[in-house]
Amino acid sequence: MTIAVSPSPSPRRTLTVCGGAHALHDGFTDLLNVLYPLLQAQFGLSYGAIGALKTVYSGAMASGQIPSGMLAERFGGVRVLALGTALITVGYCVAGLSGSLYGVIAGLLLAGLGGSTQHPIASSLVAAVYHGQQSRTALGTYNFTGDVGKVALPALFAMIAAALGWQQAMIVMAALALLGAGAILATLKPIVLHGKAEASKVVAGQDRPWAYRLLFAIHIADDLVRSGFLIFLPFLLRAKGADLPTIGLGLSLLFAGGAAGKLVMGWIGQRLGVVPSVVLTEAATTALILCLLPLSLDLALVLLPAVGLMLNGTSSVLYGTIPEFVSPEKRTRAFAIFYTGGSVAGATGPLLFGLLGDAVGLSTALIAVAAVALTTVPMVWMLRPAFREDS
Template identity: 25%
Template sequence: MPAAIPPATEASDGTPGGKDWAVIGLIGTGHFLSHFYMLCLAPLFPIWRDEFGVSYAALGLSVALMSAVTAVGQTPVGFLVDRHGARPFLVGGTLIMALSVSAMAFAPSYWMILVLAVVSGIGNSVIHPADYAILGSSVDQSRMGRAFALHTFTGNLGFALAPPLIVFLAALANWRVALLIVGLLGVPVVAAILWQSRILQDQVRAKPKDGAPVGRQVLLSRPMLLFFGFFLLSSMAGSGIQSFLVTVLDELWGVPVAVGAMALTGYMTGATGGVLVGGWFADRYTRHLTFVVGLTGVAIALFLALGTLPIPHAAVPAVALLAGAALGASRTPRDVMVKNAAPPGQMGKVFGFISSGLPLGGAITPVPFGLMLDAGLPWLVLPTVALLLVASLLCVGSARSEVLREARRTAPVAAE
């Protein structure tokens, strides 16, 4: 049984817990918008194709540019967050995202939308390093797991709500009005962050000890590279599931597309709800690695079952739901392990670098998995997903071992 962490009604400094939830709410709302804006363009592609006379490949470039700029920008922004504080970057990044999406409503051509997608990606690149730096410094340790869990949950909620809301607004008025409305939603969020900025604490800029890694040395250290590998590989696996689960189930077992879609929805629902369970565990118990390995192992077994066993069609969505819940619940303890491994005052660059593995992983796997299907090898997709998850566990286990080894090595020095 994992060691329990005693619950706390107040933060360790006597600050009431209500302040923690206010911080979590502010940061979560900004994270919701970040993910919302990432998915509010794709539903407009059929309309833009007719209005601007461009191909779907060109339309896809808008989302690709936004994602790529976000991924590339996170690490350098993380350095700036650590040096100058997270709050001004959070305000500026959220405002840039909101105004760039609003400006798309006035775009005279598709090329202007591409330019604004790049600008939005620049704003979006601020979110992860700034959010994690503020949460890690503002929220009491006894609530850190739930803080990270709700951060992930609100991002997933943004992904889920963007397509139906943008389609509804476009049908109600037109696509320009729709983008103007959703873009301007960010302005009151920025105002709320500014109004409540006093409760958003920046990291303490601790001076590194002699011989301790700093700057790029931190990111190129073995533990951080391994954590990056963990994020990258698990994102590659998740991207494969999201992109091709319906197709694989159809080609392998003749699962109707409607049932396959229910399975994918079940997987996504389980993954979203699972993060909240993981947050509760991370706050209550200390054996985070055991929890991550155990639940990822459950997900691996379930994916292999979907890919190798003729499961009754009616049971397939339930199996996918359980697999998603297992993976989702493992995510929050993972984030807490990264937070605990980050050197003091360097959380921005650490999370900026490591979380860039998520969009990168999502960009890598769709083409190779698609080639497997084109080659008539649908049976290979889910075992490959399982193999990627096994490799991710090797990375996180090694990273955790390196962190513990370094802690033992420096403990005598700290005691002197």
């Protein structure tokens, strides 16, 4: 399946609007890490139960991504993306207005389904209007914009929740999602994803199924580490004496480092290559998580941007490599599968690590998270022949 575009949209506007949608959706997802400690305090939840809540959201997102791509091909990516953003409004309203645990579960399910539209559709829209080397740069920029939302929205949510309560904060976020849905419809030209595209409209690439599968496995391990660390970080900061606004600050520092990592590692990846870059980020992630455990709150906050830089740096290298291993007519499906795999990892990782945390404690569970990062090193080392084929 390849991308056809009619009429020809403005690449810059497409990247701007899709980047804005990415910022909103990623922010809406990661502000939930501020919400979970509040729910734990109100409802007396265990780490396993918190992990299960995150699994509801991530599982809905994972299950909806490939169907979202199919709907986009039939009804248009812009419409489906706007509808998904509006569905987040409904979900957050349900969670905020009900104030009950069952209402939160229902709201997370709806919001997760809405969030499933963004990654496969927006990335395909960007890839449809940028070609050749411009595609890699544009996708890297698009990948970076998600972290802008991760920096801003958790901090904003934490401030509103501290002042008004988490239910009112959810309603404010729902209103922001509704504004985002309207902006997508009002400013983005229709881009149809279907059938066959002109040769000049696609990005060169060769089918290397074994390399794509290996890249996919590295992506899964990387997402497990990221989701496992995120589920524990608010509780680690709280154990060090952080209050709610400080937890929000800590998450924003982590995501700010992550945003920088996506830009920096994209640049480093072009110069060092994929294999050395991934080895660097994953080994450094393990070391930094382990260093974080004994530190005081102040020193931990200082270290968090560096943790975020390495924790998120791998993703830019991985996403930008997909077009090298997949031919143009299969690329939209490859993106959808790749993002779905990450969402599945994001759904199962918090539950498994949460249960582990209940069994062995917070610090030991974080050591296990750090160890998973090292499993990517032998996998990326096996990927070297794929790049030698290009030389």
